[in-house]
Structure formats: structure tokens, C-alpha cells
Amino acid sequence: MEIFKFMVPEIIFGKGTLRLVGESARRLGATKVFLVSDAGVAGAGWVDQAVRHLHEVGLEYEVWTETTPNPKDHEIEHGRELYLKTGCDAVIGLGGGSAIDAAKAVAILVTNGGQIDDYEGVDKIARPLPPLICVAATAGAGGEVTQFTVIVNTQRRVKMTIGSKSLVPDIAIIDPLLLSTIDAVLTANTGMDALTHAIEAYVSVAATPITDVLALRAIKMVSSSLRASVASRTNMEAKTSMAMASLLAGIAMSNAILGAVHAMAHPLGGLLNMPHGEANAILLPHVMRFNLIACKERFADIAEAMGEQTEGLSSREAAERSIEAVERLCSDIGAKQHLAEIGLQEEHIRELSQAAAADVSLITNPRDASVEQLAEIYRAAL
Amino acid sequence: MPEHKTQLIEKLTGVYASKRSYYGELKDKISEITKRNSQLEILNELARQISINTPLDQLVMNISDRVKQIIPFDRVSLCIFRGGKLYLNCFHPQDGLSCTGMEIPQDQGQALWHVGQTTRQLVWRPGSGLDDLHLQRLGIRVAVISPMFAQDRVLGLFVAANLEEINYDPTDLAFLQQLANQLTIYLQDRDLFAEVTRAKVEWENTFKAVKDLILVVDRKMQIFRVNPATLQYSGLSEEALMGRQCCEVICGAATACNDCAVCEALQTGETASSQHEFDDGRVMEFYAYPSNYDQGEPGVVIYVKDITERLKMQVQLLKTARLAALGEMSAGVAHELNTPLAVILGDVQLLLRELSMSEEKHELFDDIKTCALRCKQIVQGLLTFSRQEQYVFYPLSVNNVVQEALKLVGYQIETDNIRILTNFEDQVPQIEGNAQQLEQVLVNLLLNAKQSFEGTAGQRQIGVQTGYDQRRGQVYIRVSDTGQGIRQENLAQIFDPFFTSKGVGKGTGLGLSVSLGIVQTHGGTIGVESEPGRGSTFTVYLPPLPETETESA
Ligand SMILES: [Fe+2]
Numbered sequence: 001m002e003i004f005k006f007m008v009p010e011i012i013f014g015k016g017t018l019r020l021v022g023e024s025a026r027r028l029g030a031t032k033v034f035l036v037s038d039a040g041v042a043g044a045g046w047v048d049q050a051v052r053h054l055h056e057v058g059l060e061y062e063v064w065t066e067t068t069p070n071p072k073d074h075e076i077e078h079g080r081e082l083y084l085k086t087g088c089d090a091v092i093g094l095g096g097g098s099a100i101d102a103a104k105a106v107a108i109l110v111t112n113g114g115q116i117d118d119y120e121g122v123d124k125i126a127r128p129l130p131p132l133i134c135v136a137a138t139a140g141a142g143g144e145v146t147q148f149t150v151i152v153n154t155q156r157r158v159k160m161t162i163g164s165k166s167l168v169p170d171i172a173i174i175d176p177l178l179l180s181t182i183d184a185v186l187t188a189n190t191g192m193d194a195l196t197h198a199i200e201a202y203v204s205v206a207a208t209p210i211t212d213v214l215a216l217r218a219i220k221m222v223s224s225s226l227r228a229s230v231a232s233r234t235n236m237e238a239k240t241s242m243a244m245a246s247l248l249a250g251i252a253m254s255n256a257i258l259g260a261v262h263a264m265a266h267p268l269g270g271l272l273n274m275p276h277g278e279a280n281a282i283l284l285p286h287v288m289r290f291n292l293i294a295c296k297e298r299f300a301d302i303a304e305a306m307g308e309q310t311e312g313l314s315s316r317e318a319a320e321r322s323i324e325a326v327e328r329l330c331s332d333i334g335a336k337q338h339l340a341e342i343g344l345q346e347e348h349i350r351e352l353s354q355a356a357a358a359d360v361s362l363i364t365n366p367r368d369a370s371v372e373q374l375a376e377i378y379r380a381a382l
Numbered sequence: 383m384p385e386h387k388t389q390l391i392e393k394l395t396g397v398y399a400s401k402r403s404y405y406g407e408l409k410d411k412i413s414e415i416t417k418r419n420s421q422l423e424i425l426n427e428l429a430r431q432i433s434i435n436t437p438l439d440q441l442v443m444n445i446s447d448r449v450k451q452i453i454p455f456d457r458v459s460l461c462i463f464r465g466g467k468l469y470l471n472c473f474h475p476q477d478g479l480s481c482t483g484m485e486i487p488q489d490q491g492q493a494l495w496h497v498g499q500t501t502r503q504l505v506w507r508p509g510s511g512l513d514d515l516h517l518q519r520l521g522i523r524v525a526v527i528s529p530m531f532a533q534d535r536v537l538g539l540f541v542a543a544n545l546e547e548i549n550y551d552p553t554d555l556a557f558l559q560q561l562a563n564q565l566t567i568y569l570q571d572r573d574l575f576a577e578v579t580r581a582k583v584e585w586e587n588t589f590k591a592v593k594d595l596i597l598v599v600d601r602k603m604q605i606f607r608v609n610p611a612t613l614q615y616s617g618l619s620e621e622a623l624m625g626r627q628c629c630e631v632i633c634g635a636a637t638a639c640n641d642c643a644v645c646e647a648l649q650t651g652e653t654a655s656s657q658h659e660f661d662d663g664r665v666m667e668f669y670a671y672p673s674n675y676d677q678g679e680p681g682v683v684i685y686v687k688d689i690t691e692r693l694k695m696q697v698q699l700l701k702t703a704r705l706a707a708l709g710e711m712s713a714g715v716a717h718e719l720n721t722p723l724a725v726i727l728g729d730v731q732l733l734l735r736e737l738s739m740s741e742e743k744h745e746l747f748d749d750i751k752t753c754a755l756r757c758k759q760i761v762q763g764l765l766t767f768s769r770q771e772q773y774v775f776y777p778l779s780v781n782n783v784v785q786e787a788l789k790l791v792g793y794q795i796e797t798d799n800i801r802i803l804t805n806f807e808d809q810v811p812q813i814e815g816n817a818q819q820l821e822q823v824l825v826n827l828l829l830n831a832k833q834s835f836e837g838t839a840g841q842r843q844i845g846v847q848t849g850y851d852q853r854r855g856q857v858y859i860r861v862s863d864t865g866q867g868i869r870q871e872n873l874a875q876i877f878d879p880f881f882t883s884k885g886v887g888k889g890t891g892l893g894l895s896v897s898l899g900i901v902q903t904h905g906g907t908i909g910v911e912s913e914p915g916r917g918s919t920f921t922v923y924l925p926p927l928p929e930t931e932t933e934s935a
Pocket of ligand 1: 197
């Protein structure tokens with residue numbers, strides 16, 4: 001890519017930076033904040049804490065925690081109504097992928113109007129969003145820095161990817177302390193999501209030297225810290241490292257875009273409400289195997305970044321080491337190995353493959369994939 | 383890589399997709415608001431100009447200049463439908479092809495007519511399906527044609543046109559339509575305004591033209607509207623009259639008269655009329671028409687007519703009729719008397735000739751003769767009065783007539799110790815008449831004047847004056863005395879036959895009526911003014927000869 005654009009929000013990183021949420025919102029001109037979160041994050045007490053910080057700087061707020069994993073279009077509709085009814089003028093997303101995606105979607109509707117389906121696709125947003133701050137409560141989803149949001153169309157039972165530079169938040173806050181209340185399973189799933197972002201960005205046809213640096217660094221950090229982070233809730237060093245890895249992977253993925261793993265994971269979320277990270281973890285090695293021939297050297301780089309010994313190996317062999325490394329990591333952290341375990345059946349594959357073929361994420365996949373090829377991968381991962 | 387894929391990647395990672403900026407949005411909003419403000423200003427201005435009655439072409443020019451600042455266009459025009467035809471009413475700027483009032487036939491202006499029929503705004507471009515030669519000839523590339531729709535019909539079209547290809551956005555189009563709507567109101571209001579003004583002027587002129595007094599008063603009889611005749615009558619300015627009582631202004635009375643028509647109209651709500659005779663002899667007729675009686679703020683329109691002259695004329699007419707009857711009767715009697723009188727006179731003269739003066743009977747016959755002659759004189763007078771006699775008319779000067787008359791009776795008057803002062807206008811126009819008859823009139827007037835000094839002391843003077851009265855356009859002979867004058871109650875009767883204020887036997891009572899008869903045969907009249915104790919003035923007015931004859935004479 002000779003000419004490209006690279007975009008990141010203002011980033012605030014570090015332990016305890018959640019307290020800056022109020023001041024950040026004020027700085028953007030907010031007077032009444034629409035705080036989008038979910039039940040899990042609220043249960044852990046983070047919503048209360050955020051509210052306290054808003055209160056400290058004299059901001060009014062409306063808390064909305066109706067979002068569910070894989071946020072649905074009708075939920076967004078409620079969010080919009082509440083935002084407009086209560087007269088808010090800024091949006092804060094506090095949570096993992098779902099809460100942040102929901103926050104972005106509500107932000108689209110309140111200034112652009114219409115239905116969320118209207119914005120499915122790329123660069124469909126015509127008017128600026130209200131001031132948007134995203135606070136990451138997991139290490140993986142990356143929504144706090146990306147130009148994407150993914151919303152389930154409940155009628156079509158598909159995940160709609162919406163991509164627009166306007167969706168890049170104004171401020172991203174990454175506070176590793178928030179990771180300390182997450183259980184091992186979610187830590188593992190979100191960690192694998194981050195790894196998938198980094199790997200897909202690195203092999204993406206839209207990768208740039210900037211995203212390469214970020215992606216490789218993210219891969220390296222996930223490989224070295226995810227196991228420890230899954231293992232202990234209180235290992236702040238591992239948590240901080242995973243928070244940074246997720247951030248770097250998110251930036252890389254937002255600018256270099258994704259690939260077949262996400263293209264295939266999105267229909268699983270839409271059709272079977274499958275957790276995003278789990279689906280990614282199962283699909284990742286299979287897609288890597290499929291993509292291998294497109295860019296062996298890149299996969300070799302990944303193997304190296306994951307700590308594999310590749311000296312003296314052919315590029316093919318070195319590339320294959322990356323798949324082994326991913327599979328070993330999955331196994332170590334107890335990630336599921338088969339889609340059947342999370343409810344996929346052969347009869348779904350046809351519909352899933354068609355949806356995956358139409359997903360925006362697929363366009364930057366290094367190897368062109370037909371519906372049949374995608375079906376084959378699903379079957380392999382079953 | 384498939385085309386759409388490349389495009390999607392370009393949008394995701396390329397340089398042309400950007401985060402939407404609030405600054406840009408703000409600027410757009412501000413410029414939009416500024417534009418809206420300008421639009422509102424223009425509409426306001428338009429609304430204001432309606433009330434100050436700007437000419438339409440001036441208005442369209444103003445609009446054009448103002449609207450150009452916010453919506454680009456090169457030309458604006460206004461077309462009006464009238465009697466099933468479309469006319470170009472005004473346009474701006476001049477183009478050398480159009481002229482005000484030119485007709486645009488349907489086959490020439492298809493687009494324009496189309497909007498007139500559909501009543502929907504149209505953005506026309508050449509080759510858009512509707513051939514509009516009128517617009518094409520002007521080199522127009524884009525024309526926004528907005529209908530001027532009122533009630534159930536299209537009054538006209540407001541056209542904003544561009545010589546370059548341009549896209550108007552929907553708010554611009556909406557505004558141009560608003561402008562057209564506003565112009566529609568302007569046009570309707572203007573027509574209405576002109577109609578009302580015309581009607582008002584008409585009424586005002588009517589009000590002014592009436593020479594009688596018209597006043598409008600409120601329920602307290604206070605004046606709030608008058609016509610110029612009333613101003614003239616009262617001698618006051620309009621400001622001074624406002625709020626004054628009509629009784630005070632018209633009748634000079636402090637309170638309303640008993641039978642005042644205005645009071646009656648106010649009380650009954652019905653039209654009323656009354657007649658009032660003022661101390662100075664004028665008679666006024668009042669008509670009072672209640673107005674606004676139902677609307678709770680009653681007033682009265684008062685029409686006042688001075689009928690003094692008319693009444694006088696009526697009296698004169700009656701008198702004339704009476705005199706005519708009298709004249710006819712007199713003539714009959716005179717004829718009947720003429721023959722026996724001639725016999726008496728002839729016989730008595732025969733008898734007198736046969737009698738000697740010494741005889742006792744001679745005196746008796748002489749008396750008979752004197753009385754018979756006197757009777758003959760009376761009969762002669764009666765015949766003259768009833769115009770039974772014919773006289774020849776010819777051009778003459780009244781000065782000669784007066785001089786002849788003075789020759790006859792001047793001496794007689796002067797010996798009675800009365801001074802005669804004459805004042806003849808040399809250039810007095812000639813009249814056409816009979817000198818003997820007019821001399822008779824003059825002698826009569828002079829003798830009357832002489833008699834007016836009987837039983838009076840003080841200045842004894844008779845003035846005789848001739849001249850030309852410019853105002854009446856008549857020649858006059860004025861005989862004035864400083865004698866006893868005529869009592870007011872007698873003044874009306876002095877021209878009646880047999881009326882006399884002199885003692886019985888001193889006058890025939892026919893002098894003035896015969897004189898008036900003569901003057902009237904000459905197309906003239908006799909005026910009289912008199913004040914008891916101070917004297918009388920009789921003026922004989924006679925029409926002059928037509929101008930040309932005067933000059934040739
Ligand atoms: Fe993801």
C-alpha cells in the first residue's frame with residue numbers, strides 16, 4: 001500500500017485512568033453523558049466508579065446497561081430513544097466489545113437518524129457523532145480504538161459490520177485495573193480475540209509498516225502474557241501487558257482491517273449468539289492453515305513473534321510453526337477446539353458460509369475465499 | 383482483486399474517508415442559518431414593501447438583488463395569467479429580447495404553461511422534455527418556475543433562471559416557492575389596495591362635489607366628518623370643527639332645536655327631516671340619516687340645504703301665476719270699458735263745446751271729462767300691463783332713456799326741492815328695447831322717488847345711475863332715494879297691480895306692476911332694496927345686446 005491513512009483516537013493508558021473519564025468528557029464539551037455499559041461491568045462496580053468520576057466534575061449522566069453480548073438492533077433503538085428523551089449530549093462506552101459497539105451504534109443514530117441497518121457497510125455515516133469516549137473493560141475486543149461496530153440484525157440473524165472513520169472514538173481509556181474482575185474464561189476468550197486481531201492485521205492485504213510493528217508487538221505480548229493473565233486475576237503485570245497487547249492489536253486491526261477469521265466468526269455470533277472470542281479461537285488455526293500459501297513469510301514472522309525457533313527451517317515449515325504455536329496457546333488456556341462444542345451443526349454451514357463470504361472483514365484476507373472454501377473451513381473446525 | 387473490494391479497502395484504509403468534523407458541521411450549520419436568516423429578511427422586506435406600495439417592477443428588482451446574495455441566478459421574471467393568456471409582467475435584468483407586457487403563447491412557453499396547469503414548481507432545463515422557446519431564446523440553462531397560487535387558481539409564475547448549468551438544493555427551491563407565495567400575497571393585496579383606494583377617492587370626490595352641507599356626527603351630536611361646503615359655510619378649519627356640536631356650527635344655537643331632525647334620527651334610528659328658519663331670514667332644510675345604528679356606535683349623517691332662494695322662487699312663481707290671471711282679467715275689463723269710456727268722453731266733449739264756461743253745468747261736465755280721462759289712463763295702463771300692446775324694439779342706450787325721462791319730470795322734481803344726482807357710465811353697452819316704454823318706466827320710478835319724500839324731513843336727494851353689472855352680465859339703471867322707504871311687510875307686494883301705499887286717489891296702483899311688465903318684456907327685471915326711514919333703491923336690470931352687435935353699433 002503506497003498511500004494510506006492511519007487513524008487512532010486520543011489514548012489514555014494506565015492503571016487508575018478510569019478516574020479521568022469525567023474530565024475527558026468535560027473536555028469534549030459534554031454536559032449530560034449517556035453511559036453505555038453491561039450488567040457484568042456494572043456488577044463488578046466499575047459503572048458506579050465511572051459515575052462517581054462524572055459526578056466529581058459536575059456532569060449529569062444517564063446510565064444504560066441493557067446491552068447483551070452481541071448487541072441487537074432493537075437494543076440500540078431503545079438506547080437512542082433514551083438518549084434523546086433524557087437530553088444527553090455525549091456518549092461513553094464502558095465495557096468489552098458489546099457495550100462499546102452498542103455505545104457507537106447509539107451515537108450513530110442520535111445524530112444521523114434513521115435505522116442502524118442504514119449504516120451497514122463502509123463509510124455510510126454522513127454527520128459527526130456526539131463526543132464519544134470508550135473505556136475498555138476487557139483486553140481483546142479493541143472497539144475503543146477501532147473504526148468498527150458490529151450489531152446483530154435480529155430479523156436477518158446476521159451481524160452487520162459498520163465501518164467508518166467517524167466511529168473512531170474521540171478518547172480511548174485503557175485501565176488495566178478493570179481486567180482484575182474478569183474470570184479466566186473471559187480472559188482467555190478476549191485474549192484470543194486480541195491475538196486474532198493482530199494476526200489478521202499482520203497478514204492483511206491492507207497492512208502497512210505501522211500496523212506491522214503494532215501487530216507483531218501485540219502477537220509477542222499475547223504469547224508471553226495471556227497464559228499468566230488467565231492463570232491469575234491479580235497478576236497486574238500480565239494484565240497490563242495484555243491491556244497493551246489488546247490496544248496495539250486493536251489499532252493495527254482498525255487500520256489494516258481483518259480477515260477470514262472475523263468474517264466467519266461474525267455469522268456464528270449472529271446466528272448462534274456464539275461468544276466472539278471463543279469462535280475466533282477455534283477458527284484461527286484453520287483459517288491460518290488456509291491462508292498459509294498466501295504469505296508464508298508473514299506467518300513465519302508470526303511464529304517467530306510467538307517465540308518459535310525458526311532458524312534453519314524452510315519458510316513453509318516456519319510458517320506452519322505459527323499454527324502450532326496458536327494451537328498450543330489455545331490448549332494451554334483451555335480454549336475450546338471445536339465449533340460443535342458451542343452449538344454448531346452441519347446444517348448451519350451453508351448459511352454461515354454465505355454470510356461469511358459477504359462480510360466486510362473478508363476483503364482484506366490474504367487468500368481469496370469462495371463460499372465452498374469457507375464451508376470447508378467451517379467443517380474442519382466443527 | 384474485484385473492483386468493489388478495492389473500493390471498500392480504499393474506503394477503510396485510504397485517505398479519502400475521514401472522521402466527520404464538528405467544526406465543518408458547525409460551519410455548515412452556521413452558513414445554513416445565515417442563509418435562512420437572509421431568506422427571512424427578504425420575506426420580511428417583501429411583507430413590509432407590500433404596505434408601502436412599491437411598484438411591482440421595483441419590487442422584483444429589489445428581490446432579485448437580495449436573493450442573488452444567497453441563491454445564484456442570472457435572471458428573474460414574473461409572468462401573469464390574465465384572461466386565459468400569459469403575459470410577461472416584469473423581469474430583471476434587461477435583455478433586449480423581452481419587453482414588459484408581451485404575451486407568451488402556450489406553444490412558445492410550454493414549461494411555463496405546464497407549471498400554470500400543474501400548479502407545481504418545476505426545475506426546467508433545455509431538453510428536459512418540455513420545449514420552451516421563450517426560455518431557450520434567452521439562453522437559459524436552468525429555470526426554477528414557481529407557481530403563484532392563490533385560492534383556486536394560478537395568478538402567475540415566478541421564474542428564477544440561470545445561464546449556467548447549476549444544481550439548486552431543496553431548501554433553495556423551497557425558498558423560491560415561498561418567495562412566489564409572498565409575491566402572490568403582494569399581488570392580491572396590491573389589487574385590493576388599489577380597488578379600495580379607488581373606491582375611497584370616488585366617495586371622497588362625491589363628498590366634496592356636493593355643494594350642500596354634509597356632516598357626520600356621533601351620538602352626542604359632535605362633528606367628526608364634514609365636506610368642504612360645510613367648511614365654507616362655517617368659515618372654520620377642519621381641525622376647529624372636529625368635536626364641535628352641530629347645533630352650534632350650523633344653527634348657531636347652544637342646544638338642539640325642538641323639532642331637530644338630528645335628535646329625532648338619533649332617538650328613532652329612522653331617517654328624519656326638518657326645516658328651520660334662522661333670524662337672518664335664511665331657511666335651511668335638514669335631512670338626518672342614522673348610520674351604524676346596529677353596530678352600537680350610532681352616528682348621523684346630516685344633509686343640510688339652504689332653501690331660502692328656492693322658497694323665494696316658489697313665492698315668485700305663485701305671484702307670477704297670479705299676475706298672469708289678473709292681467710288677463712284686466713285686459714278683458716279694459717276692453718269692455720274702452721268703448722263706453724270713449725262714448726262718455728266724446729259726448730262730454732261735445733256737451734262742453736256747447737256749454738259756455740260761465741254755466742254752472744260746465745264745471746260738472748269738466749269733472750266728468752277729467753274723471754273719464756283718468757279712467758282712460760287706467761284702462762291704458764291695464765292694457766300695457768297685460769301686454770296687449772305691441773311695441774317695436776331697436777338698439778338703444780339706457781343713458782338716453784334716462785336723459786329723456788329726466789327731461790320730462792326733472793324740472794317737476796327739482797321744483798319740489800329735491801336734488802338729482804346723476805352718474806352715467808359712458809361705456810354702458812347698448813340694449814334692445816323700446817325707448818318710450820322704458821322712459822315710462824323711468825318716469826314712474828322717478829315720480830315714485832319724488833313721492834317718497836312726502837311727509838319727511840331731512841336730505842332730499844334722488845340718485846340716478848347707469849352701468850353694467852359684471853356679475854349678472856346685465857345693464858342696469860338704478861334710481862335711489864333718501865325718502866321714507868318701504869316697510870318690510872309691504873316690500874313683497876309693491877309690484878302687485880292695484881297695490882299702493884299712497885293715499886287713495888293719489889296713485890293708480892298700477893305704476894310698478896306696469897313697469898315690471900315692461901321690463902320683463904325687455905328680458906329684464908326690477909330689484910328693490912329698502913329700509914324704512916332711510917330710503918329705497920330700485921334697479922332695472924336689462925340684458926345687453928349680443929357682443930358683436932354692440933361693437934358694430
Ligand atoms: Fe474481534
